[in-house]
Amino acid sequence: MDGAEEWKPSFKFKAADQEHEIPEFARGWVTKDNEKQVVELFQKAYGLDQVKGKLTETSNKYMGLQQALTGVIGLRDKDLGKFFEKVGVTKETLAKWIHSQAALEQMSPDERAVYNKNRELEEEREGLSAALETLRSEFETTAVHARTQELDTVLSRPEVQALAAEYNQRIGDENGFRNLVIRHGRTEAVLSQGERDLSAAEAVMEVMQLLGHKPGQQSTPVSSPASTAAPKPAVIKAPAPAVLPKVPTGTASQTGNAVRRLSDLRERAKAASAQG
Structure with missing residues (x-):
């Protein structure tokens, strides 16, 4: 041994921002001299999948753009029939438009002013209709x-x-x-x-x-099956207060005089007992 570090192959590589490893069947190809070339070969191979996907996506976009431009190409080549067909304008619609334009050219200045005013009103009506629809929404x-x-x-x-x-x-x-x-x-x-x-x-x-509920009726709360209702405490009613008999106060006494002596009070008591 001359002290040189022993070479060990590395089978890891990165492609399309992802980590990969050289497959088992190809690892025997790697030597100290060709390690770099083998790794680059697999990097390119694994990167082709991403490139292929982008190529397919770009191709589809190109085909769609080409179809959209077919009508414009027809307009460039002065093939108006192909142009109007691609943009969805029928011959009947085109004939009506040509007729209206010819009639417009034959209008007097006053008639043209009325026509332009009507067009402005129609555009304003369409704008108001769109605004109304937005407000309704x-x-x-x-x-x-x-x-x-x-x-x-x-x-x-x-x-x-x-x-x-x-x-x-x-x-x-x-x-x-x-x-x-x-x-x-x-x-x-x-x-x-x-x-x-x-x-x-x-x-x-x-x-x-x-559901059978009547106004003012208290709904029965739903209790869980595990819960048990606590017994209601007994309500002890207080005894009704004694009501004293009402002694007439508006009648005049037998003597007709105010109570001034003890004898007068006794006379009043006797009179009350006789009436009770």
């Missing part, structure tokens, strides 16, 4: 959001929560009562052809009544 979105919040508020009421929890547990769906209310509201709107647009509170109340 925004309004519907806002209305749905508001109705959802209204329904959430009604469902949060204690008397509704108790019945909803009982119903959800019975059918095994935590949103069962909510979905039932929504379906009921939609069904009423369809059956009435839009005349009955129930509010969230109305829909919830009607569903509760359909």
Whole structure:
């Protein structure tokens, strides 16, 4: 041994930003002299897959672009028939347009002004129609959001929560009562052809009544099977206070005079006993 470091082949290489290893069947090809060339060979081979994918993608884009440009090429070659066919303009549409343009050329200045004004009004109408459609869409979105919040508020009421929890547990769906209310509201709107647009509170109340709940009735809370009801403490009623008989105060005394002496008080007591 001359002290030189012993050579060990490395079968790892990187291709397309991924780590790979030379397959087992080819590792016997690697020597100290050709290691670099063998690694480069496998790097190129493994990199071809990524290049092939990009080539296929580019080819598909090119084919689509070529098809899109066919009409433009026909226009360049003054083949108007091919151009209008590619852009989807029929001969009938083209004939109407040519006729309208010919008629426009024959118009007087006043007629042309009226024509241009009508076109401006039509374009303005189309713009307003598009804006109205946008507003309608925004309004519907806002209305749905508001109705959802209204329904959430009604469902949060204690008397509704108790019945909803009982119903959800019975059918095994935590949103069962909510979905039932929504379906009921939609069904009423369809059956009435839009005349009955129930509010969230109305829909919830009607569903509760359909489930047998009466207004003012307390729903029975759902208890877990493992829980046991605690006994209610006995209520001890306090004895009713004694009611003293009412002594008439508005009548005049037998003597007609105010109580001034002990004898007067005794006379008053006798009179009260006689009346009682």
